[in-house]
Amino acid sequence: MFAYYYDLIESRILKHHYNKINREIWALALPNIISNISVPLLSTVDTALMGRLSATHLGAVGISAMIFNFLYWNFGFLRMGTTGMTAQAYGASDMRLAMLTLYRAMGLGFFIAIILFLLRDPLADLAIKAFQVDGKQAELVLEYFYIRIWAAPAYMGFLCLIGWFFGMQNAIIPLVLTIVVNVLNMGSSFYFVQKMGWEIRGVAIGTLIAQYSGVLIGTLILLIKYRNITIRTTWASFFKIDEFRVFISTNKDLFIRTVLLTFVFAFFYSQSSAFGTISLAVSVVLMQFINWMSYGIDGIAFASESLVGKYKGARDGQVLDDTIRLVFLWGFVFAVAYGGLYGIFSDSLFRVFTDEQAVVVAGREYHFWLVLIPVIGFASYLWDGVFIGLTASKSMRNAMILPCILFLFVYYGFRSSLELHSLLLALSVFLLARGLIQTRMFWKEGVDLD
Numbered sequence: 001m002f003a004y005y006y007d008l009i010e011s012r013i014l015k016h017h018y019n020k021i022n023r024e025i026w027a028l029a030l031p032n033i034i035s036n037i038s039v040p041l042l043s044t045v046d047t048a049l050m051g052r053l054s055a056t057h058l059g060a061v062g063i064s065a066m067i068f069n070f071l072y073w074n075f076g077f078l079r080m081g082t083t084g085m086t087a088q089a090y091g092a093s094d095m096r097l098a099m100l101t102l103y104r105a106m107g108l109g110f111f112i113a114i115i116l117f118l119l120r121d122p123l124a125d126l127a128i129k130a131f132q133v134d135g136k137q138a139e140l141v142l143e144y145f146y147i148r149i150w151a152a153p154a155y156m157g158f159l160c161l162i163g164w165f166f167g168m169q170n171a172i173i174p175l176v177l178t179i180v181v182n183v184l185n186m187g188s189s190f191y192f193v194q195k196m197g198w199e200i201r202g203v204a205i206g207t208l209i210a211q212y213s214g215v216l217i218g219t220l221i222l223l224i225k226y227r228n229i230t231i232r233t234t235w236a237s238f239f240k241i242d243e244f245r246v247f248i249s250t251n252k253d254l255f256i257r258t259v260l261l262t263f264v265f266a267f268f269y270s271q272s273s274a275f276g277t278i279s280l281a282v283s284v285v286l287m288q289f290i291n292w293m294s295y296g297i298d299g300i301a302f303a304s305e306s307l308v309g310k311y312k313g314a315r316d317g318q319v320l321d322d323t324i325r326l327v328f329l330w331g332f333v334f335a336v337a338y339g340g341l342y343g344i345f346s347d348s349l350f351r352v353f354t355d356e357q358a359v360v361v362a363g364r365e366y367h368f369w370l371v372l373i374p375v376i377g378f379a380s381y382l383w384d385g386v387f388i389g390l391t392a393s394k395s396m397r398n399a400m401i402l403p404c405i406l407f408l409f410v411y412y413g414f415r416s417s418l419e420l421h422s423l424l425l426a427l428s429v430f431l432l433a434r435g436l437i438q439t440r441m442f443w444k445e446g447v448d449l450d
Helices: 002-051 055-073 077-091 095-118 120-130 135-167 172-195 199-225 241-275 277-313 317-353 357-389 393-418 420-448
Strands: none
Touching (some): 002 172, 055 135, 055 199, 055 241, 077 095, 077 135, 077 241, 095 135, 095 241, 120 135, 135 172, 135 199, 172 199, 241 277, 241 393, 241 420, 277 317, 277 357, 277 420, 317 357, 357 393, 357 420, 393 420
16 A cells, blocks of 8 residues: 555656646747747748849848858857856856856857958958859849848847847747847838838848847846846956856857858758759748748757756756656657648648749659658757757767768769759758767767767
């Protein structure tokens, strides 16, 4: 009888334990998923505004947005590194280190923004050559570029603030800030283009205003909500040698990892055009499906960044392990759901992105990739979140090298025989290899990575 009641009590304790972790995961994941979904609305509005002017304007805003996406994506380490280090400081109840992490991230972000601004001319020339634009379209792209580059300090500061709030286990503030920035961006762009007649300049100025508004509102929230832990610091504290060395090393590794990731997706886009106009259109739509998949799974990955970092900082290994198990369980559920929905409704979903019958028909040949990629690729997204929480930046960097080599090897090995399928096969191998390598790293080294 005692054994019966012991087992009953133990099972209830375990149920309560896992329910608590699940609540924590979804309290962070759900706002992140909503925030991620709100992002594509901005590009939709900009595209619609320019599409009503001319095909030249439409192409110019698309290229301009892509230039900044690829440029700024490489500095996503500011958010990732800040989240991981802040979450660990939060778990250890070290609010001094949490605040210093934000100050250091903001300082590094503003330094990067200054460098980008000083290099604006060669960056603009490189972008024009890389995307092979000329004539009137090149003029429009440059007009957009030279306005939006002024927003670099705001963008970097916004990344740092979002990362810090995540690390402090708060996903609501980043959600509110993201929605506010996107609404301001869409509203001001509409006003400047439709009412003021500023064309592509209006879209760029709208983005500029929205991004500075975002960082100012975020700073105001920080000063009000976290006024009890904001600290004055000295240069000696800011550059405290052991902490600062860890900060720089972590961000350096994350930067290298992100550059390699950016290269893979930039290469995917650039090579898609080699197989003809229809294949290029199909690949663009397929990538939209992959992006939509990432919005859901990244929401769970962002939650794991915050929770894994917190429990590592608190040195609670059991809860940390249980959190990782539940994160992967929910990630797998999402991956299967995405794969199932894509498999069943792929034709209808294709028509959301294009009304060209030739593209829809050609896309049917690639539907099975939409079922396969979420299932074999979800682990790579989730391990990124776990490793960020562990601040295992060196492992993240190293886990990217071999998959990048495999990506190129598979593509060039099958390009002539499989054409566009070779790119999708290479991307699948890349995602699978990353997930497997990171899994092996974690099993071998556990929470002591790096």
